[in-house]
Amino acid sequence: MHPAQPSNPRDVLCDQGYCHFPGILTPDMLTQLRRATDALLDAVPARDRERFRYQGSNIAVTLANPVLAKLVSWPASLQALASLGYDAPKYWSGYIISKPPHAPPLYWHQDWAFWDDPISAEPDPAQLFLMYYLVDTNRDNGCLRVIPESHRRRLPFHDQLPSAHTNATYEANPDSIVFSTHPDEVDVPVRAGDLLVGDARVLHAAHANASEERRTLLTLWYFPRWRSMSVALQAGATKAVMTHAPSSEVKADWESLLLTSVEHPNPVPFNRVPGSHLKP
Numbered sequence: 001m002h003p004a005q006p007s008n009p010r011d012v013l014c015d016q017g018y019c020h021f022p023g024i025l026t027p028d029m030l031t032q033l034r035r036a037t038d039a040l041l042d043a044v045p046a047r048d049r050e051r052f053r054y055q056g057s058n059i060a061v062t063l064a065n066p067v068l069a070k071l072v073s074w075p076a077s078l079q080a081l082a083s084l085g086y087d088a089p090k091y092w093s094g095y096i097i098s099k100p101p102h103a104p105p106l107y108w109h110q111d112w113a114f115w116d117d118p119i120s121a122e123p124d125p126a127q128l129f130l131m132y133y134l135v136d137t138n139r140d141n142g143c144l145r146v147i148p149e150s151h152r153r154r155l156p157f158h159d160q161l162p163s164a165h166t167n168a169t170y171e172a173n174p175d176s177i178v179f180s181t182h183p184d185e186v187d188v189p190v191r192a193g194d195l196l197v198g199d200a201r202v203l204h205a206a207h208a209n210a211s212e213e214r215r216t217l218l219t220l221w222y223f224p225r226w227r228s229m230s231v232a233l234q235a236g237a238t239k240a241v242m243t244h245a246p247s248s249e250v251k252a253d254w255e256s257l258l259l260t261s262v263e264h265p266n267p268v269p270f271n272r273v274p275g276s277h278l279k280p
């Protein structure tokens with residue numbers, strides 16, 4: 001029998017690797033985001049559509065776009081983070097990941113990129129994804145799939161998967177293990193405008209989009225407890241950051257979320273391969 005699952009969102013996040021906040025975006029914000037992302041998606045060149053076919057798209061969020069910038073500092077989401085105990089998060093980057101109609105599934109992967117740092121062994125996440133789907137999601141249109149607890153427990157599957165978002169995943173064959181079904185996986189369907197918060201270490205994938213509609217997701221990356229990270233890790237994280245200039249309209253909201261460059265003689269290297277810090 002499984003032990004009882006925690007009900008406090010912070011405990012759920014630390015225990016399962018993700019938690020869910022319904023109804024975070026307003027209908028008006030959803031409309032603005034659909035309009036902004038549809039315009040960007042319609043302009044994606046054929047070469048990128050082919051390369052990112054398993055994600056659907058991989059468009060960097062730019063803060064020059066006022067609607068996307070507004071999402072990064074969305075008050076209800078920052079309140080959700082504060083309710084989890086993270087009241088001074090830092091923003092890292094974001095992507096528009098949109099599956100067109102009849103798109104294939106997304107490969108299994110995890111996104112934590114600093115496995116050499118001892119913080120990787122802590123139950124409390126060092127990096128979070130904030131996911132906003134712009135349509136209701138389900139098994140048929142490509143909802144998220146997660147392997148609960150995989151952020152804090154090494155599974156044989158970890159050693160069978162290639163590093164995420166590399167040629168090995170972009171060019172994987174449809175019969176590759178990265179598209180397999182795992183006995184511990186669960187579907188995570190959501191409503192448009194909900195917020196899914198997840199630990200960057202958790203193994204996740206997405207179903208194929210078998211519907212006639214575009215399934216768009218905005219994934220934003222934050223460091224929720226920046227001040228408790230070592231200077232070497234902060235330096236590694238800022239080295240890898242994509243810098244965007246915020247538009248003047250939203251800069252005030254942004255100021256406390258922005259990363260500034262941190263120097264260290266030995267920045268923690270970018271390494272997405274789970275090492276000795278992930279125990280069975």
Ligand SMILES: O=C(O)CCC(=O)C(=O)O
Nearest residue numbers: 055097106143144206217
């Ligand atoms: O498409 C999704 O539902 C998840 C996207 C994701 O995790 C990724 O592209 O890295």
